Amino acid sequence: MIIQERLTRKTYFEYGVGKLEALCHAAGMTAKTPQILEMFQSLTSPWSNKTIENYPLWLSDIADDYTPFEFSVAFEGNQPELRILFEAQGNSPNLESYWQAGLQINQLLVDVFKVNLERFYAVEDIFYPKNSEAKFVLWHSVCLWAEREPKFKLYLNPQIQGKSQASAVIKETLIRLGFTSAWSTLAEISAQRELGKDEFCYFSLDLSHGQDARVKIYLRHYDATPEYLEKVLSIARNYVPGDATEFCQAMVEEVHLFSAKPIISAFAFVTGDDVTPSSGTLHLPIAHYAPNDAIVRDRLHNYFTKHDLPLSSYNSIIEAFATRPLEEGSGIHQYTSLRRENQEQRITLYLAVEAHKVNPPQDAGATKIMKTPSPLEEIVLHYEHNSVTNHPFLQRLQEEQVNPPHLWILLANVQKGIVENFARRLANVIARIDDEKIRCILTKQLNDELGDGDFSRTHRKLFNKLMTAITTWQPTIITEATFAPGKELSQYMEEVYSDPNPYIGLGAAIIMEIRGKQFDICVGKEFRRTKVELSSCEWLTMHEELELGHADESLTLARLIPDSNEMIEAVRRGADSTNTALTNFLNGVYQLCLIS
Known part of the structure; x- marks a missing residue:
């Protein structure tokens, strides 16, 4: 938009x-x-x-x-x-x-x-x-x-x-x-x-x-x-x-x-x-x-x-x-x-x-309705319709009184599991994708991630600023276990984005944008229930907007992938395994916040 x-x-x-x-x-x-x-x-x-x-x-x-x-x-x-x-x-x-x-x-x-x-x-x-x-x-x-x-x-x-x-x-x-x-x-x-x-x-x-x-x-x-x-x-x-x-x-x-x-x-x-x-x-x-x-x-x-x-x-x-x-x-x-x-x-x-x-004019081809969705389009539509916000932890977060320490634990693990190395990992996939149209879309997303050439606007730097703004939300007791979900997710992300088959990493990238949009909107609502000054939360407000466009691009990426059983299966494997990893990540945060 x-x-x-x-x-x-x-x-x-x-x-x-x-x-x-x-x-x-x-x-x-x-x-x-x-x-x-x-x-x-x-x-x-x-x-x-x-x-x-x-x-x-x-x-x-x-x-x-x-x-x-x-x-x-x-x-x-x-x-x-x-x-x-x-x-x-x-x-x-x-x-x-x-x-x-x-x-x-x-x-x-x-x-x-x-x-x-x-x-x-x-x-x-x-x-x-x-x-x-x-x-x-x-x-x-x-x-x-x-x-x-x-x-x-x-x-x-x-x-x-x-x-x-x-x-x-x-x-x-x-x-x-x-x-x-x-x-x-x-x-x-x-x-x-x-x-x-x-x-x-x-x-x-x-x-x-x-x-x-x-x-x-x-x-x-x-x-x-x-x-x-x-x-x-x-x-x-x-x-x-x-x-x-x-x-x-x-x-x-x-x-x-x-x-x-x-x-x-x-x-x-x-x-x-x-x-x-x-x-x-x-x-x-x-x-x-x-x-x-x-x-x-x-x-x-x-x-x-x-x-x-x-x-x-x-x-x-x-x-x-x-x-x-x-x-x-x-x-x-x-x-x-x-x-x-x-x-x-x-x-x-x-x-x-x-x-x-x-909304700018759309490409005429993009508005045509497919006779039947391709297998990869079905994957994208499935994850769009079955939101990550249905996870029990995010449901509890939204239904109960706002809990800043739980938000801090969630975001601290997001920082460790995703934000710290996301740009490098995405660049690794881009360098090995052989389709120039797909590479163009991923490069645009990477450019957004890196602040459009302005180091002070990189998403990692803005996320650090966000965490500084909510330092007072940090729980009194912090141990190694507090960051376990993020470390486990980071290890998975390193493996999937560096897989020898770059189309597995592409499947991961597609799901990360869909889940990112859903997650950002959910967390944004939670932040607005708190008293934190939103001017210090630029990562969140900017991400809410960018992720809408990036998630829309997931369907475009799915349509660009060649009709090859090998490539389709690789993307599917990357997407499904990444979704499982994100579910396990939220399971871990749920355990930390609401069960331990």
Whole structure:
């Protein structure tokens, strides 16, 4: 991702209100614009007055660049529907603070907009944050029309007690709200494929009084095919066979498998029918499946024209919203979605404001969806979907009260096991890899590791600075055993990176970047729960950002490896053995901190 340079720093409100005003005029809501802008300000105050930083402390999951709000426009007939989705920002970057911020918005909605929160109160205790690894806790949205009153809804996180508890959370929530039979319908979906391929990711409630007030359950589908999506969506009353396949083929060329980012399905239930969903919606993360926004625009033009959707309305909206040439980035069109409303197609565009970052245009070849993933792509996807943060030690670290001595022991062992010799070991692999394309990517990563030529910015030096900043966290008693996990990992790393077959070292490098991203985000959250001054933690904040790009490069590396059984097996062996070594490393730290 390219960080946007902002010579004149803006607040979230200043940046968002300009986009929102342009959307209001383009959507034919000029008369309501002052009222809508005032509503936006009241719902996002006071956090929207904060100056936008390139890398925020809280990584909001609403947008790819972590902006804590998103605009969307639904096209159905001649009158667009404008929506605002936002995450109330807490005073501290942790789930408890964000939960309290969300509850304050709830109270504002009751006091000012007279919404009905009875159903939320019935399930509030289920969604109280208990797993600090969860990506969000409470979001809100408002739907706006030119000639109707606004409607509100909120989003809750089924994974708030951990991914493994998401199904139980959904089941209990539906039972309490009177949708007892709905769980059986949804359980059939999540049981159709291997464990982990389909997961409950969002639960939303309409905050209104009518019989048509919905509950919606969202599922994330990893590595889904259009055929599978057809099967999933067919449980909804409004579904028309063939819709999913046609939509996927129109939005993404050569669609066979959605592996870049999972597609999401959503099912709505209304009071009086808890067996059959009243509607099913397909959410496609188009930003990850198109080279740039101009290509997305062209695909939408074709689809709107074919289905007699309001093309002129779409053109007005995207021209008003975009503040850069569409071909110069990928991400304004974040999602496109399809559902049937009274048997008519309803297309929704989810528009990212790109307050923090702009994704550069992608290589056209990189966005094509493979007919079937290669064996090495499957390895990368497996380790992406099965995060190292599921390890019992990291789970305990996140779920319990922050423990600085345990963090110190963990990082001291990371220093000894990985950081001290990482650059030298990676350089050893680079020198012996005979494929220049692979060598280029690894060399770029090594250049980042070595501070882009600035010795004071090398990651090893910055890590030493970090350890100095947290010296007071050091346990009272330190022995040789304190560093045993790091020494054992270091010995393994030396062997795998110097293996005579450099492709074994390449497999290790691929997994290290994936696990590094997951580890850095987890540890970053823990640091933000402490009182340590983040300016002294530059290694961590910089690594959080760099590892996102490096981990993405792992899939590219997997695709570059020649289709040779010998090379594939070497990379697989290096990857799997490295993952085992990292698991053993965390086992050792767990023993030190929580069992000894």
